[in-house]
Amino acid sequence: MIDILMDKILTIGLEHFLILSGTLFFIGLFAVLAKKNVIAVLMGIEIMFSAVNINLVAFNRYTAAGTALTGHVFAIFVIALAAAEVAVGLALIISIYRQRTSTDVQDYDWLKW
Template structure:
């Protein structure tokens, strides 16, 4: 078997996944693009396994199985994050997600926020 065809197919799948991650604004579509990239890696691992079967029997298939388990865990955690994002923002657009919390406003005078305030009788 000539390994050129699976390698080129895997490169095209990986390139399509990278394009999807960089261009998509919907978080679910970004997760799907990451899955495309992981499937391209699986194709490369299985193809390499068929080429070097004499030295390392079934090593590529074992690594491919690990990648499938990793992909399943990534989808579970990723979809949980997307659902929480939708609950908080009513949108799954990744452009709207703040990467850092905005700074708290600084008070220049008066009482410090959170400090105890004396009642009308004052200190006794």
């Protein structure tokens, strides 16, 4: 029993990468939910993007190895989207900062009534 468990822990497979990427994703989600500064929230979103990319590449490596690299292509598209997202997100933050002089998410309450 303990031998099987040690073998599972020491031979790195798909499960290890999935648990790593899932944990990284939830750390990023924790930054999004628990931080006050809106730039910290954006940083959490970037961590979540890179965690998702690990997932795509790990599935491509372990379930479709040697056949196609669709997961890699998909990951490249996700990276391009992340770059576009951070540019627009920071532009919005700087534009709002000019009016509110604050980066606190609690102060971004125009739509609250």
